[in-house]
Each structure stands twice: as C-alpha cells, then as structure tokens.
Amino acid sequence: MDAQTHEVTKLLLAVFNGDEAAANQLWDAVYQELQRIAHRELRGERLGHTLNTTALVNEVYLKLVDQKMQVPLQNRRHFFALACRAMRQILVNHARARNARKRAGRKHEVSLIEAGEIPVKRDEDLLALDEALTRLEAWEPRQAQVIELRFFGGYSMKEIAGILGIGIRTAQLDWEKARTYLYRDLRSDA
Amino acid sequence: MDATPYDRRREIDALFGQALDRRPEERRAFLEDRCAEDSDLLHEVERLLVDHGAAEGFLDDRRAWFDTSRLRGLIGEEDDAAANRAGQRVGLYRIVEPLGRGGMGTVFLAERDDGQFEKRVALKVIKRGMDTDAIRRRFRYERQILARLEHPNIARLLDGGVTEDGLPYFVMEYVRGEPIDQYCDRKQLALDDRLRLFLTVCEAVQYAHRNLVVHRDLKPSNILVAEPASARTRAGRVKLLDFGIARLLDDPEQAETLPMTRTGLGWMTPSYAAPEQIRGNPVTTTTDVYALGMILYELLTGHRPYQIRGLTPSEVERVVCERMPAKPSTAVIRAESGTDEVRTPQTTPEAVSRLRSTEPDRLRRWLKGDLDNIILKALRKEPDRRYSSVEQFAEDLRRHREKRPVLARKPTRRYRLSRFVRRHRIEVTAAVLVVLSLIGGLVGTLWQAYRATEALHKVEELADIGLSYNVANKAGTLQEQQLDLSLLLSVQALRFAETYEARDRLLAGLQANPHLVGYFGKQAEIAALSPDRAVLATSHADSTIRLWDARTRRPFGSPLTAAPARVALLTRFPNNESLVFSPDGALLAASLEDSTIRLWEVHSGRFLGPLETGDPLNPGLAFSPDGTQVAAGSAVDGSVILWEVDTRQRVGAFSTGFELKTTNLAFSPEGTVLTAWGASKRAPPGEPPRLQSILLSWNVATRRRIGPPLIDHAWFGTQAFSPDGAVWVTGAAGGTSLVLREPTTGRPLGQPLVGFTSPVQHLAFSPDSTVLAKSHADSTIRLWNARTGRLLTGQYTAKGIEALAFSTDGGAVIVEEENGLVFWEIDTQQKAFYLNGRSFLHHQPLEPGSLRFLLKEQGKITLVDFAKSQAIGQLKATAPRASGEIARTALDPAEKRLALGYDDGTVVLWDVVADRPAGESLSGLIGSLSHLAFSPDGTALAASSEAGRFVLWDVATRGYRGELQTGPNRLWGLAFSPDGQALALADSSSIALLDAATLKPLHEPLADPVFGGGLGLAFSPDGKQLAAIVFTDEIEVVVWDLATREAIRQFRPSGAVGTMAFSPDGTLLALGTGSVAELWDVEMGHRLGDLPGGEEGGAEDIAFSPDGRLIATAHYDGTIRLWEVERRLRLGEPLKGHTSPVKSLAFSPDESKLYSADAGGAVGVWPVSLELWKTQACRLAHRNLTPAEWQTYIEGRTYQKTCPDLPNP
Incomplete structure (x- = not known):
C-alpha cells in the first residue's frame, strides 16, 4: 500500500484527536494532491469542458484514504468536506493570482472570454463569491458548507446530505437559503 | 444583513427555511400567521423569498465558472511573467515569474524545463558583486551536506550554479507562506x-x-x-x-x-x-x-x-x-x-x-x-x-x-516547588495523566493534552518496541538501555494510575502484545520515580545511579558519582526503601551497601555528601513528609537517627532500648510520629534472648517513645497509617487480630479487629481512610471500616497473596497474588481485571492506591496474555415446548414475556420472570410462522404466516384484535412503527402500511415495479423510514422515506439478506446474510464493514443493545456472538449452550439480559453484564486502535459510560 495513503489516513484519524499538526498536514496533503491532479486535468487536451471537481475530489479520496483502514464515518465525512474546501481554495487562489498579475502587468482585459458559447465569469466574480461565502460562513457555517460541496465540489444533494450527515431536504433548504444570501450579498456589492 | 443581531438572524433564517419548505402559494399565509405581531420579520422574510426567486439558477451554472480553458490560464503556465527574466532558462529550470526581491538578490518562481512540470521551485539569483567562482566551488563541495537536509520544515536546496549572464543562483523548494x-x-x-x-x-x-x-x-x-x-x-x-x-x-x-x-x-x-x-x-x-x-x-x-x-x-x-x-x-x-x-x-x-x-x-x-x-x-x-x-x-x-x-x-528548591504547585493547579484531575504522558516522552504534546488515552498508546508503542526489540536485538541496532527504561517506565506508571479505570486501561494497553517480552531494567536493580514524575532514578549493579528524564527517557545528566557501593537491595518489606526521592523531588537519597546514606541534588546531579555519622547505618531510609529530615537506623546501637537534610547534620536520635536492626521506617502523614520495625536477637533485660521483631513509635518533636514496644516473635508484623493520619493500625505477625490506634498516643481506638481465624498478612487503607483491607494466610481478603472496626460484607480470595493495595479512587482492591495482579471491584465484588505474570513485580503495598513496582531481579520478564475473556453469560432456561421448530421470538417491552413462534404457526407466550409458559398457546395463525412482533406498548402481539395470514392478538385477553388474509401471497415482513400507530406488512409484491388499531390501509401500498414486495421489514427508530428486504436479484434492501414515500437508499449486500435491524439511533442498519452480518451506514449508504460469521455462516438474527453499542448475532451453530459496533470487534468467546441453530435474539431494555431462542425450542436467558462487555470492548479497542482512532471511538455514541475517566472532548 502506498505509504502516503497510509500516512494521510492516519492523519485523518488523528484529526479527531484534536491533533492540530495532523489537521495541518492533512490539509496540506489534500490541497497538494488536489492541486496536482487539477493541474494534470487542466493540462489535458480536453479544453472547453467543465472542470469535474467531483471526480477530482473523489480521486483524491481514493488516492489518499486507505479503504482498508476502517475510517469512521465522521472522519470520512470530514475528508470530503475538507477536500471540497481545498478545491475552493485552489480555484480561488488561482483566480486571485491571475487577478493580481493582471493588475500588476498587462492591461489586456479578459473579462469575458468566450469558451464555446458560454461566457466565462471573471476572476473578480469568483473572488467576490469567495468573500461572500466567507461572510456567510460566519453566520451559517453549514449553509456555507453546502455551497462549498455543491458549487465547488459539484456533489449532488443526496451526496451532500450524506457527507454532512443531514437529510436531503435539509441540505436542499440550506442550498436554497445560502444561495439567496450569497446572491443578495453579491448584488449589494455591485 | 450582517448588522442584524445573531438571534434575529436565526429567527429569520428559520422562518425563511420553513417558508421555503412550503408550496409557494402557501407561503404568504404561513408567514402572516407566524409573523402576526412582527411585521418587520414578515417583510424581511418576504424580501428573502423575492431574492430567492431572483437567485434561481445562480451558482447552478458551474460550467461558466469552472471552464477548463479558462482555468488553465489561471494556473499560470501560459501567463507572461511581469519580470524580464520570465521565460528565461536557468540551468534545468525555466523562470515563471518573480516572487520577491531581497538583500541577496531576486527570487523567482521557476519550474523544471525537462517535462517534469510538477516540480515548481524557487530560484534565487544572487545579485552581482559576489565572488561567483568561489561560490561555485563551494557549492560543489557543500551540496552533499545540504542535500542531506531532508526535513518537513526545511525547504530543500535542490541545485545551484551560475546563470548565463554570470550570476550565481540557487534552486530551492518552492514554499508558499x-x-x-x-x-x-x-x-x-x-x-x-x-x-x-x-x-x-x-x-x-x-x-x-x-x-x-x-x-x-x-x-x-x-x-x-x-x-x-x-x-x-x-x-x-x-x-x-x-x-x-x-x-x-x-x-x-x-x-x-x-x-x-x-x-x-x-x-x-x-x-x-x-x-x-x-x-x-x-x-x-x-x-x-x-x-x-x-x-x-x-x-x-x-x-x-x-x-x-x-x-x-x-x-x-x-x-x-x-x-x-x-x-x-x-x-x-x-x-x-x-x-x-x-x-x-x-x-x-x-x-x-x-x-x-x-x-x-x-x-x-x-x-x-x-x-x-x-x-x-x-x-x-x-x-x-x-x-x-x-x-x-x-x-x-x-x-x-x-x-x-x-x-x-537557578533551580532553588522554593522555585521548583512553586513550579510543582503551579503545575498541579492545572492538572486538576489526575496525576496519572501526567505520568502516563511522561511515558510518551516521544511526543511532547502529550503532556499538554493530559490525555490518558494518548499516553496509553504510547505504552502500546513501547510494547511494540519491546517486541521489535527482540527482532532488532539480533541485528544489534537498538539501544538496550532505552528499551529497558521505556518498559520500566510503563510499569512505573502503574504506580500512579490515579483511578482504577486508568490503571485498568493502562494494563490493557500493556498487554496489547500478549507475547510481549519486556526487559524491565536489564541492568537496573532498583528504580524510583521522583514525586513530580519528572525524573527517574535507577541504581545499577555497577554501583552507578543514573537519572533519566522520565519524559524523554533520555539520560538526565551523567551518572551520579560518588557512590562507592551499590544501592542496597532490600528485603521486600513495606516502607523499606533504599533509593528515595525527597518529597519535593529536589534530592535523591540512596542507602548504599557500604552502610552509608548519600544525597545528591537531582537537578544538577551534584553530590551533596553522605549523612554525617560515625556509625554504619542499616539499609533503608525515610524522608519526613515535609522533606526537611531523613531518618535511618544505626547499625551500631539500634537507634534511629534523624538528620537535617539541608546540612546533613545529625539533629537527633530515637533510642530503641534494644540492639535493633531497624527496617521499615515510616513517618505518619503529618510527620509527627515515626515508627520503625526492628529485629533484635537480644531481648530486653530480664527476658530470655531470642529473635524478636519489635515495633516502636516515637513522637518526632519530643523524641519520646509512644507507648510500650510491640513485641512479636516472628519476623514480620504489620503496621500502617491511614492516609489522613488519624489511624495507626498494628498487628502482630501470625496474630489474628489488629489494633486500630491513635497515632500520637499509641492508644487503641475501640475494640481490636477480630473475627478471623487466619493470621493477617497484609494491610491497606483506602485513599479516603475509611476502609481497611486485610489479607490473611488463608488467601482471603476482608474489608473493614477503619473508623468503627466493623467488618464489611464481601470477601475476596486470592492465591498466595503477596501484596495488597487500593486503587487510588478506592474503587478496587488490588492484590498481587501468586501469578499476577488481580483487581477486585469493590462494588460488584467481582474480579474486574487480571494481570497474569509470574511475580515479576516487586512492590511495597502499604501506600494506599499505589503499588510500588520495583524490579525483582535482573534479566527479562515476560508478560503473557492475562486478559482472559470471562464467562459472561449462560444458558438458563430450556425447552418450553418439546416439539416443533421455533421460527421467531419476540420480547415484550415490559420484559415479562417472550413470545415464541413455531414453524407450525403456534405461538407460545413464556413468562420470563417465572420461567414458565404463560398460559395456553395462542392460536389462529394458519401456516408456517414468518414473523412475530409485540406492539411497542406490549399489549398486542402480531404474527404473520407464509400462508398470507396475519393475526393480531391482545396479550391480556388472548383474543383477536384483528386478522387479515392477504390472498395467495406469502406474508413475510411485519413491523410496528415505533409509536405503535402503524403496522407495516410485506408480501411478495407490495408493502402495506396499516393503521395498527383498525388494520385499515393508511396509504396506498409502497408498491414498486422494480422492487416488488418485501421479505423483512424494519422501521427506523424515529419512524420516518422503513427498510425492507426486497425481492430482486440486484437490490436487496431499500429504505423508504415514509413522508415522501420515495425510496431514498438502496443497499446491495454481499448476499441474500435474511434478517436486519436498525441501530437504536437509526444511523446504522445491520443486515444478516448467509455468510456475514453487514453494517451499513443509512445516511451515507455505505457498507461500513462486516461481522464475519466464519464457518458457522452468517447471522440468523441480529439485535442491537439498547444503547447501540453492541450487536448480538445468532448463528446456525448454536452460538451467539457479541460485537462492538463502532469497530466491529468481537467480544470475548462466543456464548455457547444452544444445541440447535439460534433463531432469535433480543436484549432486555435495561441491557441486563439477552434472550435467545433456538430452533430446537430451547430458550437462553443470558444474564449478561453488558457493562462488562463494554469494558471489554474498551480494552479491545485500546488494543487495536491508534490514539487517533481511540479518540474517535470514545467520542462516538455513548462510550463515555464505560470509558468514564477520559476527558470529554
């Protein structure tokens, strides 16, 4: 078995021990692995597709968590939540880096790149959404998590309900509410 | 919105959610109703609903946000760098963009230019003005050393050289932060x-x-x-x-x-x-x-x-x-x-x-x-x-x-003490945790966490080391000394286990490896741990005394010098110590074989000198409780000498009047009384000479003897102070009575403790000074009230009692017997724990709550498997009916009756209390019984048959409450909803929900063209879901949401499911298949794991214990197995007794019993102690879990109950 897998699985188990170092290492491992495979995916030939974040997160899970180690449910849930958070972080960090570069250097504005026929959101939009989500987090952590899992992670409501240990209906309501709050927040921003 | 106070926001959010949960056309009325007195609230939620409509589709367009072609740009590879070096090649690397500028030069983000694009590095170009040739030369020379630096917290130096334009550069691991x-x-x-x-x-x-x-x-x-x-x-x-x-x-x-x-x-x-x-x-x-x-x-x-x-x-x-x-x-x-x-x-x-x-x-x-x-x-x-x-x-x-x-x-004593006090202010709960932590010296944070569990795993780790030691020893790779010490520490830690449970767990941890061979101080002869548990002192056969940092297990300074002889090895005798820390831990005193007593300063290792005396001293010494004085016996005149610790000057002596070889010196807890046992060959004047043992006591302040000497004719007498100092108990060796005395006067308190025929061997006080335990030569242990002298009920036996102590919480009597340590739980009067080991621990038991484990001898000591699983239940009742095969049983919630359903459709009610049939058989069911269930209130019993017949009996009257015939289909499944209102019935084509009183359908059947009907049914404990074993090749178990009547979960077990059960909290579903019992997570729809059935096949029936922690599985071979749910550990040996396949299982609601019924008609009533099982589960878990897993374990479900002294997360 992969040593890293074993290591990460142990970290995942250790996190519930209040082991902060483990939490950090776990985050790093998940972040890095997710970033690695995200880059791999993006370097692939298939442009013009939507990044399948769900597949990426699932891949990270399968790669990093030893399926034989009997990881308790709550830890596994934690892993998915963590991975979706890392996904969000990666996407937002990229947007931020690119945005910063744009500001610093070229005036070449890329506000609406056409990719196929779908207008692509601007980096600023993603950053603003991230900030709004952070604000929402302070009030409604679970709602924010639902957004993270659905929007950044791409999970279905059923899967989200499973990951968060809540009912599907509750997850759906959280999504509806959170989306409204975010919409409202971003609109007032504009 | 952020300005809205928290409570208000909560209110709005809740109402918003409730409104959304309704049909759009109902929302307005709902809100008006709810916000009758709060129009602001109404408007706020209405605005939210409007925004909700506007937000429709928002964030659903993930493609627009996460399109790959754009994201690729975000990664930055195609981006032009702002700096002019961007794109430039430097050695194997291509510069991506500048990261920063510093005194040395500029740092760039770069990546390997040879296809290994994963490798992103920081590339430092050193600014002009430095001697590039020298740097290049030196880099070549140093790179070997630098390349060796591989540490998670050090960015690696990867490469270096000179750029095309002649500047030195270094390539380092790229670090964000x-x-x-x-x-x-x-x-x-x-x-x-x-x-x-x-x-x-x-x-x-x-x-x-x-x-x-x-x-x-x-x-x-x-x-x-x-x-x-x-x-x-x-x-x-x-x-x-x-x-x-x-x-x-x-x-x-x-x-x-x-x-x-x-x-x-x-x-x-x-x-x-x-x-x-x-x-x-x-x-x-x-x-x-x-x-x-x-x-x-x-x-x-x-x-x-x-x-x-x-x-x-x-x-x-x-x-x-x-x-x-x-x-x-x-x-x-x-x-x-x-x-x-x-x-x-x-x-x-x-x-x-x-x-x-x-x-x-x-x-x-x-x-x-x-x-x-x-x-x-x-x-x-x-x-x-x-x-x-x-x-x-x-x-x-x-x-x-x-x-x-x-x-x-500067380590002044006052300072050290102040640290000690400050430390203990925080420790609150348990010194044990600290000690246990110090075993885990490998991990500094343990100390901070004060978690016994973690420390325990350190012990397990040490045990593992002990095992690997055997392997490694052959290769000669491990430091023997370190191993010795780590194991020694584990044992030492037992001394300080603050509670019985902690000690119990610690021992459980120690036995993690049943064939562990431990080297308890191969070279060490005597060990002592400082009171603050920071330092361990060991004395060795080579006349050295070594100090160890007990936490890191590293030597604490050099071996102590100025010990010209070995530390005296003393007879195993209470209070007989030759290597002693002062109560404040600042000093170490050793009684050496050269008849001197020497003192060292622990912190510096400085030799302070011997106690000043012209006389040779008897081995053994005692510090006064305040640490200012030391007492030891003179080998010349038999007196007991007192020294002032600071000056090491003799400050007084207690005359014995005998030429006495004193041993066993003890101060009373307040230090006001000093006692000594001594042996004398010469009798006082006027008496014929013979060997005598004499117990003396003195008033420390006046140096006057208290009362007459207590003379005995054998070597060992017995004596002890109660921890609170109020009682001094003495007993003559071979005597059959004990006297409770007032320490300062020596006068008896009340009547002597009599009433036993066998001589008293050992004594121990409970920590609260109220209970006195005595062991006797006849291998019995009795408990007395130390205040009143009253004999308490309960008697404990042990073979060849070697020592006796209380656990620190007073909950258990700990006995060292011939072959190990026994923990007698006082409340239950049961053997709670047994540590089997051939007398490997050498200890002094008189201190309440602390067995003192010292090394008995050099060489290796073997710990063997000592946690034998104990008989925890037995088959009680048998064969209520001679013939017929029992298909199902059901337990009435009031726990008075057991319903036995026979294959021929007969149903018998069995009076559990009286252990006999309760009246005649219930009749009316036609065909082979397929299912049986009591209503939740226990007043009705329902049964179904394969002939499609359903009968509901009134338990009291034995009459029908109702009956149904469902046509040609067999009736398979039957279940009451938890509230007793509804009844679910399944046949091979549909699942019907009936009103339990009228037997009228509540809904249309849960018919499903795919799933068909059900074989077995189970309501979730909250009654909101119904699980069914369905007829299909692919999907075996389906869970319906009864509100929406939608199938929300589908499980595909490994084989055909015969039985199933929801866990009491509804989160798990246990499915019994032909080969295993499977546990599924209901919410996640994952298979969590299996309870293997082995050769006996899978579970015939499954029952969760009322708290959901345990599962009992019934097996075809007549055994019943118990499992711990969370980790799926099997507990103990299978319960045996049934001679036919066990068909049904039920726990009594109070968890005190497990009922079983086999196909041959025998009923087992297993007076189980679930607590015992759960304790065993804890131990098993300890043995099998990593610290992190253990933490998760105890945080799950209701484990605190049986792992009680763990800190709450």
Whole structure:
C-alpha cells in the first residue's frame, strides 16, 4: 500500500484527536494532491469542458484514504468536506493570482472570454463569491458548507446530505437559503 | 444583513427555511400567521423569498465558472511573467515569474524545463558583486551536506550554479507562506500558539544542526508559515528557507581578514546577527540559538531587543555586542512609534496585546519570569553562556509550557516547588495523566493534552518496541538501555494510575502484545520515580545511579558519582526503601551497601555528601513528609537517627532500648510520629534472648517513645497509617487480630479487629481512610471500616497473596497474588481485571492506591496474555415446548414475556420472570410462522404466516384484535412503527402500511415495479423510514422515506439478506446474510464493514443493545456472538449452550439480559453484564486502535459510560 495513503489516513484519524499538526498536514496533503491532479486535468487536451471537481475530489479520496483502514464515518465525512474546501481554495487562489498579475502587468482585459458559447465569469466574480461565502460562513457555517460541496465540489444533494450527515431536504433548504444570501450579498456589492 | 443581531438572524433564517419548505402559494399565509405581531420579520422574510426567486439558477451554472480553458490560464503556465527574466532558462529550470526581491538578490518562481512540470521551485539569483567562482566551488563541495537536509520544515536546496549572464543562483523548494511574524500577527495568535509554532522552528534548526549545518541567517522572513489547514486549526505549517545559503556565500578567507566586510556587504541582516557575527568571530550552532532568541523575543513582545535603525556599523556593533536587551516582560509595556521594521506603525502595549489576543497586563505577567529568563539566556553576548544547543533552548521552552522548572533559572528548591504547585493547579484531575504522558516522552504534546488515552498508546508503542526489540536485538541496532527504561517506565506508571479505570486501561494497553517480552531494567536493580514524575532514578549493579528524564527517557545528566557501593537491595518489606526521592523531588537519597546514606541534588546531579555519622547505618531510609529530615537506623546501637537534610547534620536520635536492626521506617502523614520495625536477637533485660521483631513509635518533636514496644516473635508484623493520619493500625505477625490506634498516643481506638481465624498478612487503607483491607494466610481478603472496626460484607480470595493495595479512587482492591495482579471491584465484588505474570513485580503495598513496582531481579520478564475473556453469560432456561421448530421470538417491552413462534404457526407466550409458559398457546395463525412482533406498548402481539395470514392478538385477553388474509401471497415482513400507530406488512409484491388499531390501509401500498414486495421489514427508530428486504436479484434492501414515500437508499449486500435491524439511533442498519452480518451506514449508504460469521455462516438474527453499542448475532451453530459496533470487534468467546441453530435474539431494555431462542425450542436467558462487555470492548479497542482512532471511538455514541475517566472532548 502506498505509504502516503497510509500516512494521510492516519492523519485523518488523528484529526479527531484534536491533533492540530495532523489537521495541518492533512490539509496540506489534500490541497497538494488536489492541486496536482487539477493541474494534470487542466493540462489535458480536453479544453472547453467543465472542470469535474467531483471526480477530482473523489480521486483524491481514493488516492489518499486507505479503504482498508476502517475510517469512521465522521472522519470520512470530514475528508470530503475538507477536500471540497481545498478545491475552493485552489480555484480561488488561482483566480486571485491571475487577478493580481493582471493588475500588476498587462492591461489586456479578459473579462469575458468566450469558451464555446458560454461566457466565462471573471476572476473578480469568483473572488467576490469567495468573500461572500466567507461572510456567510460566519453566520451559517453549514449553509456555507453546502455551497462549498455543491458549487465547488459539484456533489449532488443526496451526496451532500450524506457527507454532512443531514437529510436531503435539509441540505436542499440550506442550498436554497445560502444561495439567496450569497446572491443578495453579491448584488449589494455591485 | 450582517448588522442584524445573531438571534434575529436565526429567527429569520428559520422562518425563511420553513417558508421555503412550503408550496409557494402557501407561503404568504404561513408567514402572516407566524409573523402576526412582527411585521418587520414578515417583510424581511418576504424580501428573502423575492431574492430567492431572483437567485434561481445562480451558482447552478458551474460550467461558466469552472471552464477548463479558462482555468488553465489561471494556473499560470501560459501567463507572461511581469519580470524580464520570465521565460528565461536557468540551468534545468525555466523562470515563471518573480516572487520577491531581497538583500541577496531576486527570487523567482521557476519550474523544471525537462517535462517534469510538477516540480515548481524557487530560484534565487544572487545579485552581482559576489565572488561567483568561489561560490561555485563551494557549492560543489557543500551540496552533499545540504542535500542531506531532508526535513518537513526545511525547504530543500535542490541545485545551484551560475546563470548565463554570470550570476550565481540557487534552486530551492518552492514554499508558499508568509513570514512567521506577519503570520502570527495576522492570525492574532496567542503567546502559547506562537511558542508552539516557534518550537517547530527549533526542531527544524535542531535537525539541521545534527547534520552539521548552521543557518547563520535566521530571521522571520526566512521562516515562512503556510496557510492554516482549516478553520478549526490555528497553527500553520512552518518552512525554513535558505539553510546553508549563508555558509555558501560566506568566504572564510575573507572573513578572517575583513571581519566587518560581511556586515558592510549588507546581505546579512544586522537586526538578527549575533555579536560573534558582527565581530567576525567563528559562527557555531549557538549563533542560531541567538537568532532564534531574537525571533522569539520579537514574536512574543512585538519589539526587537535593540533599536538599530539608522545606526552606523560601529554603533550597531556596540549595541549588539554590549547592550543588555530589556526583559521581554518590560519590553511589552513600552510604547514605540514606527520602530525598526516592525510592521505596526504604532507599537503600543494595547496593540501588541491585541495581536496576541490578550491584555497588556496578562501579556506582561505571562512573560515575566521563565520566559524572560529563557529568552535572555538565548540572547547572551557570550556564545558559551547561551543555551549550548537549540535543543536545550527548545526543551526549556517546553518545560515552561508544561510548567516544569526551566533551566534558565537557578533551580532553588522554593522555585521548583512553586513550579510543582503551579503545575498541579492545572492538572486538576489526575496525576496519572501526567505520568502516563511522561511515558510518551516521544511526543511532547502529550503532556499538554493530559490525555490518558494518548499516553496509553504510547505504552502500546513501547510494547511494540519491546517486541521489535527482540527482532532488532539480533541485528544489534537498538539501544538496550532505552528499551529497558521505556518498559520500566510503563510499569512505573502503574504506580500512579490515579483511578482504577486508568490503571485498568493502562494494563490493557500493556498487554496489547500478549507475547510481549519486556526487559524491565536489564541492568537496573532498583528504580524510583521522583514525586513530580519528572525524573527517574535507577541504581545499577555497577554501583552507578543514573537519572533519566522520565519524559524523554533520555539520560538526565551523567551518572551520579560518588557512590562507592551499590544501592542496597532490600528485603521486600513495606516502607523499606533504599533509593528515595525527597518529597519535593529536589534530592535523591540512596542507602548504599557500604552502610552509608548519600544525597545528591537531582537537578544538577551534584553530590551533596553522605549523612554525617560515625556509625554504619542499616539499609533503608525515610524522608519526613515535609522533606526537611531523613531518618535511618544505626547499625551500631539500634537507634534511629534523624538528620537535617539541608546540612546533613545529625539533629537527633530515637533510642530503641534494644540492639535493633531497624527496617521499615515510616513517618505518619503529618510527620509527627515515626515508627520503625526492628529485629533484635537480644531481648530486653530480664527476658530470655531470642529473635524478636519489635515495633516502636516515637513522637518526632519530643523524641519520646509512644507507648510500650510491640513485641512479636516472628519476623514480620504489620503496621500502617491511614492516609489522613488519624489511624495507626498494628498487628502482630501470625496474630489474628489488629489494633486500630491513635497515632500520637499509641492508644487503641475501640475494640481490636477480630473475627478471623487466619493470621493477617497484609494491610491497606483506602485513599479516603475509611476502609481497611486485610489479607490473611488463608488467601482471603476482608474489608473493614477503619473508623468503627466493623467488618464489611464481601470477601475476596486470592492465591498466595503477596501484596495488597487500593486503587487510588478506592474503587478496587488490588492484590498481587501468586501469578499476577488481580483487581477486585469493590462494588460488584467481582474480579474486574487480571494481570497474569509470574511475580515479576516487586512492590511495597502499604501506600494506599499505589503499588510500588520495583524490579525483582535482573534479566527479562515476560508478560503473557492475562486478559482472559470471562464467562459472561449462560444458558438458563430450556425447552418450553418439546416439539416443533421455533421460527421467531419476540420480547415484550415490559420484559415479562417472550413470545415464541413455531414453524407450525403456534405461538407460545413464556413468562420470563417465572420461567414458565404463560398460559395456553395462542392460536389462529394458519401456516408456517414468518414473523412475530409485540406492539411497542406490549399489549398486542402480531404474527404473520407464509400462508398470507396475519393475526393480531391482545396479550391480556388472548383474543383477536384483528386478522387479515392477504390472498395467495406469502406474508413475510411485519413491523410496528415505533409509536405503535402503524403496522407495516410485506408480501411478495407490495408493502402495506396499516393503521395498527383498525388494520385499515393508511396509504396506498409502497408498491414498486422494480422492487416488488418485501421479505423483512424494519422501521427506523424515529419512524420516518422503513427498510425492507426486497425481492430482486440486484437490490436487496431499500429504505423508504415514509413522508415522501420515495425510496431514498438502496443497499446491495454481499448476499441474500435474511434478517436486519436498525441501530437504536437509526444511523446504522445491520443486515444478516448467509455468510456475514453487514453494517451499513443509512445516511451515507455505505457498507461500513462486516461481522464475519466464519464457518458457522452468517447471522440468523441480529439485535442491537439498547444503547447501540453492541450487536448480538445468532448463528446456525448454536452460538451467539457479541460485537462492538463502532469497530466491529468481537467480544470475548462466543456464548455457547444452544444445541440447535439460534433463531432469535433480543436484549432486555435495561441491557441486563439477552434472550435467545433456538430452533430446537430451547430458550437462553443470558444474564449478561453488558457493562462488562463494554469494558471489554474498551480494552479491545485500546488494543487495536491508534490514539487517533481511540479518540474517535470514545467520542462516538455513548462510550463515555464505560470509558468514564477520559476527558470529554
């Protein structure tokens, strides 16, 4: 078995021990692995597709968590939540880096790149959404998590309900509410 | 919205959710109803509903957000770099973009240009003006050393060379993060968090030092901290940059001739440079200690120790090399504006404190004392007066954090005591945790966590080491001494197990490896642990005494000198000690074989001298409880001599009047009374000479003897003080009575304890001084009320009792018997635990709650499997009916009746209490019984048959409440809803929900073209879901949401399911298949794992214990197995007794019994102690789980119940 897998699985188990170092290492491992495979995916030939974040997160899970180690449910849930958070972080960090570069250097504005026929959101939009989500987090952590899992992670409501240990209906309501709050927040921003 | 107060927001959010949960056309009315008196609330929620409509589709367009072609741009590879070097190749690397500019040159982000695009690196191009040839030469020479530096907190130096335009460059691991000081301030980390982060830095530097690399240029900007892992984590991950770079750039020849040049060159940061660097003197590891001291100073205080901005080089030299920095605790009360590079424009005490999440006064108090001393010690001008290593520095910081004495302070005794007291203020619960923690010396944080469980796993780790030792020993790779000590410590830790449970768990941990071969001090003969558990002393056959840091298990200084002889090995006898720490732990006294007693200062290892006396001394000594005096017996005249510890001068003597060989010296708990046993061959005048043992006691203050000597004719008598000092109990050897005495007068308290025929051997008081345990030569142990002399009920037996003690919580009597240790639980009068080991522990039992484990002899000691699973139940009732095969059983919730359903359709009610049939058989069911169930209120019993017949009986009247015939289909499944209102029935084509009273359908059947009907049914405990074993090849179990009537979960078990059960909390579903019982997570729809059935096949029936922790499975081979749910561990041996396949199982609601019924008609009533099982589950879990898993384990479900003294998370 992969040593890293074993290591990460142990970290995942250790996190519930209040082991902060483990939490950090776990985050790093998940972040890095997710970033690695995200880059791999993006370097692939298939442009013009939507990044399948769900597949990426699932891949990270399968790669990093030893399926034989009997990881308790709550830890596994934690892993998915963590991975979706890392996904969000990666996407937002990229947007931020690119945005910063744009500001610093070229005036070449890329506000609406056409990719196929779908207008692509601007980096600023993603950053603003991230900030709004952070604000929402302070009030409604679970709602924010639902957004993270659905929007950044791409999970279905059923899967989200499973990951968060809540009912599907509750997850759906959280999504509806959170989306409204975010919409409202971003609109007032504009 | 953010301005809305929290409660208001909660209210709005809840109402918003409730409104959304309704049909759009109903929302208005709903809100008006709910907001009748709060029109603001109404409007707010209505606005939200409007926005909700507008937000429709928002964030659903993920493609627009996450389109790959654009994201690829985000990754940055196609981006043009702003800097002019972007795209340029340097060696194997291509520069991507500039990251920063520093004194040395520019740092770029670069990546391998040979296809290994994963490798992103930081590439430093050194600015012009440095001797490139020298650097290149040196790099070649040094790279071997630098390449060895592989540490998670050190950024690796990967490569180096000279660019095409002639500049030296270095390639390093690319690290994200921000300088440690900025990080700490931005996160507003509290001091302790900062310290912790800093300790990580120290570890990395230590590592480099061990590999002979000095950093020389440590500063906050070289210590990057990456973003925290998650919201619940505050500490980031540390990476040190530029290790070895300074050395590469440093030209030794130049340094010798032009000492000031380097400073003048400006690449070194003067603010953090040590005096020797400023002066151009040799740089050593202590230079890094200095820089770390500077960094810590700034991290903790927000100030730099010196103001050097704008100073000339010579002024800098004077300041750095001569001026004493202010104490950190003084620095924090300074207000400065715009200090040297300090980011906060205005450094005020308030601002500094705020960034550390505290107040100025607390900050100052926190720093005052230890931290002042530690930091200033690191910042000494003279390198050899600093900490000699980063390790020492870090260790002192750890000591401070753990509130142990620090080295940076003169270790006066008062100081040590004050540390001890402060420490114990925090420890609150249990010294054991500390001791257990110290076993885990490998991990410093253990101490902080005070978690017995973690420490326990350290013990397990040690046990593993013990095992691997056998392997490693052959290769000769492991340090024997270390292993000896670690195992010794494990045993020592038992001494301090504060509660019975803690000790129990510790032992369970120790036995993690049943065939562990432990080396309990192969060379050590005697061991003693200091009262503060910080130091372990061992005496050895080579006449050395060694001190060990009990936490790190490293030698604590050099072996103690000036011990001309071995420490005396004493007879196993209470209070007979030859290696003793003073009560404050500051001193160690040893009674040597040369008849002297010598004292050492523990902290320094300094030999203080022998106790002043002309006489040779008997072996054995005692400290007075206040630690100021030592008592030992003179070998010349049999008197007991008293010395003052500080001066080692004799301050008095207690005459015995006998030529006595004294042993077993003991002070009363308050120190007012001293007692000694002695042996005398010569009798007092007037009596014929013979061997006698004599017990004497004195008033310590007056040196007068208390009462007459108690003379015995055999060697051992017995005596003990109660822990509160109120009672002194004495007993003659071979005597059959004990006398409770008032210690200061020796006068008997009440009547002697009589009533036993066998001589008293051992004595122990419970910690609260109320219970006295005595063991007798007839292998019995009795408990007495130590106040009243009344015999308490309960008798415990043991074979060949060697020693006796109470657990510290008083909950158990601990007996060392012939073959091991037994823990008798006082409440239950049951053997709770058994440690089998052939008399390997040598101890002195008189101290309540502490068995003293010492080494009995040299050589190895074997711990064998001692946790035998115990008989925990038995088959009680048998065969209520001679013929027919029982298909199902059901237990009435009132627990009075068991319903037995036979294959022929007969149903018998069995009176469990009376253990006989309750009346005649119930009749009316036609066909082979398929299912049987009591209504939740116990008044009705329902049964179904394969002939499609359903009958509902009234249990009291035995009459029908109702019946149904469902046509040609077989009726398979039957279940009452938890509230008793509904009844679910399944046949092979549909599942019907009926009103339980009227048997009228509540809904349309849950017919499903795919799933068909059901074989078995189970309601979730909340009644909202229904699970069915369905007829299909693919999907075996389906869970319906009864509200929406939708199938929400589908499980595909490994085989055909015959039985199933919801866990009491509804989260798990246990499915019995032909080969295993499977556990599924209902919410996640995952298979969590299996309870293997083995050759006997899978579970015939499954029952969860009422608290959901245990599962019982019934098996075809007549066994019943118990499992722990969370980890799926099998508990104990299978319950045996049934001779036919066990068909049904039920727990009594109070968990006291498990009922079983087999196909042959036998009924088992297993008077199970689930608590015992659960305790066993705890032990098993301990054996099998990592610390982290264990933590998860105890946090799950209701485990605190049986693992009670674990800290609540």
